[in-house]
Amino acid sequence: MEGFPFISVSMILPLVGSILILFLREELSKGIAVIFSGLVFLLSIVSLFFFDFSKTDRIQFEERYSLIPELGLSLHLGFDGLSYLMYILTTIVSISAILWSTRDHQISHRLKEYYIWFLLTETFLLGVFSSIDLMVFYVFYELTLVPMFFVIGIWGYKLRMYSAYKFFIYIFVSSLFLLLGIVSLAVQHYRQFGKFSFNYFDLINNRYSLEFEVFLFLLFLIAFAVKTPIVPFHTWLPDAHGEAPTAGSVVLAAILLKMGTYALLRFNIGLFPEASLFLMPIMVLWGIFSIVFASWFTISQSNVKRFVAYSSVSHMGFVVAGMFLLNTEGLKASITEMFAHGLTSAALFMMAGFIYNRLHSFNMQALKGSIKFMPLFAVLVAITGFSSMGLPGGSSFWGKFLTIVGAREYSLALAFLVIVGAFFSAVYVLYLLKTLYLDTKEESRLIHFTDIRGFKLVAFVLMVLPMILVGFLPFLFFAFYEGYIQSLLTYLSTRLMGG
Amino acid sequence: MEQLVSIEFPNISLVLPEIVVLITGFLLFSLDLFYKRLNHSLAISLSLVGYFIAFLLLVLNANLKGETFYGLYVRDGFSTLLQAFMVLLTMALLAFNYKYYKHKKSLYGEFYYILNFALVGGMFLVSSYNLIVLYVALEALSISFYILTALLKSDFNSKEGAFKYLMLGGLSIALASYGAGFMYLYSGSLDLRYILTHIGEKEYLLVLGLVFFLIGFAIKIGAVPFHFWLPDAYQGAPTPITAYMASVGKLAFFAPLIRLMPYIQEHFAYAWIITVSLISAFTMLYGNLVALVQKDVKRLLAYSSIAHSGYIMAGIAVANLIGLKAVIYFLIVYALMGFGSFMVLALLERVPHWEHKLEQFSGMRFSHPLLAVSFMLILFALLGVPPTVGFVGKALVFMALSFGKLWWLAFVMIVATGISTGYYLRIIALMFMRDSKERLNLNLSKGEVFTILSIVIAVVLLGALPIILWSFVSPSAETLFAR
16 A cells, blocks of 8 residues: 555545435435545545654655646645644544434435535545645635535525625635735745746745735735634634534534644745744734633623634634744644644534434523433533543643643743633633533423434544543654654744744 | 738638638628528528638647738737637527527527627737727627627617617727827837837827727726726627627727737836726726626626626736736636626526526526536636636736736735625525525527536636646747737
């Protein structure tokens, strides 16, 4: 299997699945979707044995097909440690989202389209994380919008059309700035080297004046700050996540948000080191600001899906703040948190969807004590909740802890600010858990609730298991990106020394 | 002057495609003249054969380059490329015009040969630097358009649109020829290449001439503030003709402006950039803003056509090589998208009580899946969502703007595209997110299905594999730029 094109096969398999669904009977679509996303998941597990964890700073599984040689445009795919972790996250979340959908009452009509859109999303997401060519990255980045637009708009809850519009317009318009930024990079490359290129490894050789670099940084930042999102650019998120069907919210929160932070780390920091250093204090403080404000918004929500959605914003604040600390601990924290949040937010949205199926309400008041007679589900949700809160042993612990350590390297005050953020984010999770477990309610209605089982159980466990792994064996995950972080930091310091 | 002395027979082989189209036109003319009841399938087949031969001649002699008629006519990669698309689109038009006009009870034999004359006008318009030839070609194309617009029996809107078009079209041609006069005064030549490289006294004459010339063409392409005729003409015209104006018309009217681009000299580049970029900014903002409030989809797409003129003008403003390539690329792909979008409307018009109202599109996913999916892809292309051609066009224009450091225009374009998201998405959402119980009473013929599918496939495929179109656009732009 050495030299096996893991990436393109993982991208083509869902495409094949969606074509099959298009031409076969509607009853078969569930099965085909599960099989093909399952195959991609298996492939990602197999690829673990072929990924060289000692060289996570290098591009592995590389593939390259030229598109427009004159403009230096090529379909250049590959994984380094960071994108490989995102690949694993994508395949896990995709299979569990599809498994969940097969038993979701909300998905009872237009099955063919639904599973086609989901499989396409998986292909596009893999494209986003594996593209080394910026233009191809952009194409996939935009393409992920289209399936999600339809998923929210067709199978969502009450305000679905409004939310779908809002989602599409926010992300589409903000990413036009990114497009302008990307083509400007290629033009700069032409000015300095006499040829156009969109390849990341060509573009890192570009040099700019500080003003222009900050300008480009901001062009990229507009797109990714909306996508991530950072307060105050988050207003599309509660609507989109709140109104999407469960599996849609899962994919949105777990992977689509990571596209923003992934790109911030890869492109904003990788391509514009001087501007990153220049804007570092602002970005870190902005991240912490985002944590605190999003936490406040979270606590005041009465709709549990919106609650989870806002909590995502606050978690993304940690990712941004950690990333722009620009030291080993900060970057480690940031990447770990990306992965961990992908799992916890997915699981929390599944929780919301599961309870909705029983109670037909997203209202926090209606949720009171609703989990009492479902012991297995209660345990899984508890693990998720404590992981999200950042209890030691929980998956988000490492993200928060290492951010504090990283901030301490600069100043005690900064570390204290991060602790304040961590405190607020613990408050809202505790509030959620209290509502679910401790508040009382007349129990006669609840006693008939059946516990989680079947495909939904599998989907949930697929999220919870890695959560426990991250919590207790973090070094397994650090192995993905330790080399990457070291090489990034070395690169940054040589660039800043004027190299 | 020397050329006139040594009169030899002009090289006919360069203009063979035009001659073929013209001969087909005259054949159709005599057919219509001598037969009392025109056999429409005969007329269609005859036109198709003529166009196909012309297309073959263009494709097989794609490398043919040169000038003929003593420099009045130029064949280069650019003209061949644009002409090939014009002929293709005209052929595509014949796939659905018959049923449309039959439904409207307005079958006329004139339609066929006027179409040929329009095409010949367009083909000459893209392949000349000479002001007189441009003038004659412009007239040929415009007069054909006036007639084609009015060619709907007992439809008041069609007449109104044609009349408005006639009035402003006449004005535009008057202005353009006035400008041509100034340019002749300045240089003593009618050849744009000579005029723009000539260094003479009284440069204000050149600037005046260029300004009038530009305004004349700005009216034709519907640039703000000279756009008033366009929505009415597009809405009033028979929808196949709207498709034709939005595709072949745009290709032809933009071509002379594109031919000017490489000759924009340093000493008046500044004035050119300011003027064209301002017109471009207003055009895209206005077109998109007004499209946002339209309830009638045909009119909405007419405004979207204005907005797209703005995007193309943005590329023209940056008179550099990458801008030239971007403009040619965007122009061709807009012709495809514009044609496709109006063709969908033309097909839908056969549905009883169809009025192009927005609400009528709701639930089209169920009532006519094929048209819904095609229309969705075309609208995404117009919006500029990858991997469609519209995206590649916009990316190239952004690249040109970045190259020319016209940042403000790039930001205006982002805002304008952002506004356009609103109305394109609304149609898509209506089609796919609403339910509809009944199916539309609309049977498409095989030719129609084939045509619409090939346009949609071209829109997606040429965007996903941009190298296909790029390999034609890039050399043609380079020969233009090499002077």
